Amino acid sequence: MKEIFHRTSVRKYTDAPVATEQIEQMLRAAMAAPSACNQQPWEFYVTTHRETLDALSACSPYAKMLRTAPLGFVVCSRTACRIPPYAQIDCAAATENLLLMADALGLGAVWIGIAPQEERMAAVREAINLPEHLTPFCLIACGHPAAEQQQQDRYDPSRVHTLP
Numbered sequence: 001m002k003e004i005f006h007r008t009s010v011r012k013y014t015d016a017p018v019a020t021e022q023i024e025q026m027l028r029a030a031m032a033a034p035s036a037c038n039q040q041p042w043e044f045y046v047t048t049h050r051e052t053l054d055a056l057s058a059c060s061p062y063a064k065m066l067r068t069a070p071l072g073f074v075v076c077s078r079t080a081c082r083i084p085p086y087a088q089i090d091c092a093a094a095t096e097n098l099l100l101m102a103d104a105l106g107l108g109a110v111w112i113g114i115a116p117q118e119e120r121m122a123a124v125r126e127a128i129n130l131p132e133h134l135t136p137f138c139l140i141a142c143g144h145p146a147a148e149q150q151q152q153d154r155y156d157p158s159r160v161h162t163l164p
Helices: 002-006 020-031 051-058 083-105 118-128
Strands: 042-047 071-078 106-115 134-143
Touching: 002 020, 002 051, 002 083, 020 042, 020 071, 020 083, 020 106, 042 083, 051 071, 071 083, 083 106, 118 134
Parallel strands: none
Antiparallel strands: 042 071, 071 134, 106 134
C-alpha cells in the first residue's frame, strides 16, 4: 500500500475546497478501523466553516494550520462505550485510516493531538459546543497540499528485536 510510505504531515494547503465525496470516503475509511470488541467509540465532527476552523486553531499551539485549511475534523470518543480505556486507541486507528485515505485521494492532512491534554480538550469542547457524552481525541487539518513533500525513511533496524 503506497500511502503508508507516501503519507506525510501536510500543514499548508491551497484554497481549493475538498469535495463532499472525498470527505465521505475519508470518514468511511476511518470507520473501517479495528476497535476493541468492535465497540467503534468514534464520532466525527466535520467543518469547512472558516469561523469554526479559526476557533479550533486556537485550541492548541500546534493547530495553527487550521487557519488556512479548507477542512477540519474533530475526532471524538463516546464516554459510554463497552471498554472505555481502549477508546483512545480505537480513535487513533480511525485517525490513521482517515490520514491514509486523504493521501490516497491526493489530499494532505495532519494529525493534531488534543487528548490527553485537559486544557486542549476543554478548549475543543467549548469551541464546538461538544456534548458531555463525547470526549475530544484529536483534530485533523485537511486540504489540497500546497507543495509535494517526501516522506522520511524512518525504518530503524536497531528497534527490531527477535525473540527466541
